[in-house]
Amino acid sequence: MSKVQEEKISKRKLGKTAIEITPIGQGVMQFAGGTTFMKLMYPALTDKQSNNIVKTALDNGINWFDTAEAYGFGLSEEKLSRGLKAANVEDKDVILATKWLPMMRRAKSIKKTIQNRINHLNPYTIDLHQIHMPYSFSSFQKQFDAMADILNEGYIKSIGISNFSANQMTKAHDILAEKGLVLASNQVNYSLINRKIERNGILDAAKELGVTIISWSPLQSGILSGKYHKDEQLFNSLPYARKMRSKKRIKESQDLIDLLDNIAEAHVSSIAQIALNWLVNYHGETVVAIPGATKASQAESNGKAMSIDLSKNELNEIEEKSRIFL
Numbered sequence: 001m002s003k004v005q006e007e008k009i010s011k012r013k014l015g016k017t018a019i020e021i022t023p024i025g026q027g028v029m030q031f032a033g034g035t036t037f038m039k040l041m042y043p044a045l046t047d048k049q050s051n052n053i054v055k056t057a058l059d060n061g062i063n064w065f066d067t068a069e070a071y072g073f074g075l076s077e078e079k080l081s082r083g084l085k086a087a088n089v090e091d092k093d094v095i096l097a098t099k100w101l102p103m104m105r106r107a108k109s110i111k112k113t114i115q116n117r118i119n120h121l122n123p124y125t126i127d128l129h130q131i132h133m134p135y136s137f138s139s140f141q142k143q144f145d146a147m148a149d150i151l152n153e154g155y156i157k158s159i160g161i162s163n164f165s166a167n168q169m170t171k172a173h174d175i176l177a178e179k180g181l182v183l184a185s186n187q188v189n190y191s192l193i194n195r196k197i198e199r200n201g202i203l204d205a206a207k208e209l210g211v212t213i214i215s216w217s218p219l220q221s222g223i224l225s226g227k228y229h230k231d232e233q234l235f236n237s238l239p240y241a242r243k244m245r246s247k248k249r250i251k252e253s254q255d256l257i258d259l260l261d262n263i264a265e266a267h268v269s270s271i272a273q274i275a276l277n278w279l280v281n282y283h284g285e286t287v288v289a290i291p292g293a294t295k296a297s298q299a300e301s302n303g304k305a306m307s308i309d310l311s312k313n314e315l316n317e318i319e320e321k322s323r324i325f326l
């Protein structure tokens with residue numbers, strides 16, 4: 001990307017940490033396609049394909065990636081590391097986020113599994129380690145004690161959570177604050193057609209605590225690109241796991257998609273780009289997004305979405321039209 005484009009993308013602080021991230025990061029759950037439960041949603045990607053996604057994301061200004069233990073139990077992390085190596089990226093030039101899987105586990109597994117995360121991502125270090133969901137057998141106190149230990153021992157640089165409610169997030173924040181540490185982020189589903197966090201207290205609490213909201217499925221699995229609104233057959237060809245509950249949302253969002261389409265035309269951009277740009281700008285710097293990709297062209301489009309300047313009027317118009325998804 002050119003110097004001018006690069007300068008246009010201003011980075012933000014990840015919560016109250018010193019880590020600087022671009023408003024859009026690259027989600028790489030898709031790198032575990034074809035394995036475990038991921039095969040119900042995504043086919044396998046070759047290394048050539050995943051390397052291309054990584055390089056294209058970087059070339060289009062994205063400076064961070066989100067992966068997880070749950071995405072193929074190391075496969076997504078390994079493919080991400082291979083992609084970064086193939087692109088000749090140095091550790092200091094990229095920010096990586098991964099997650100610990102708490103299901104059916106106790107907090108002691110955080111310390112037991114951190115070396116696996118490090119090995120899979122090697123030689124890249126972990127900037128953000130997240131508790132994937134609030135379902136461990138152990139108490140929050142024990143989980144955040146373990147997270148604080150691995151942070152203090154230098155294995156990770158910051159601590160985040162995912163899919164935590166407003167109360168759970170506040171509890172996590174308070175436990176860490178007692179130790180003099182910050183809670184960097186809460187990763188939750190947030191998009192123009194799923195705005196629940198605006199009414200269940202998560203967004204307000206994040207703003208108050210200075211916690212970054214990382215939006216997962218910011219395109220609601222591709223629906224917000226408008227491609228299924230235009231082509232029903234394309235939607236019908238999706239695996240069942242991706243179709244569940246989507247049909248109704250596609251129908252309900254036609255007016256919103258039409259508006260996004262009009263605004264996209266005025267900015268010589270696409271529906272998906274306008275949807276992403278709204279998400280990472282409407283609430284100031286609180287919300288960042290990690291769209292996934294199965295093709296390099298999607299990573300390119302999603303990275304370029306950061307450079308669009310939507311007017312206050314356009315941002316408000318989009319907000320109004322999507323209120324039915326609050």
Ligand SMILES: NC(=O)c1ccc[n+]([C@@H]2O[C@H](COP(=O)([O-])OP(=O)(O)OC[C@H]3O[C@@H](n4cnc5c(N)ncnc54)[C@H](OP(=O)(O)O)[C@@H]3O)[C@@H](O)[C@H]2O)c1
Binds near residue numbers: 027215222291294301
């Ligand atoms: N913390 C959690 O619990 C959690 C849960 C889910 C996901 N995540 C994270 O969030 C990331 C994103 O979530 P997601 O992948 O579920 O949803 P998403 O970003 O809303 O959708 C990604 C999918 O939409 C399609 N797409 C992407 N960009 C597009 C574009 N510009 N135009 C048209 N289609 C496009 C691609 O699928 P096709 O090419 O197949 O259409 C892509 O795989 C994941 O990679 C993962 O890192 C976290």
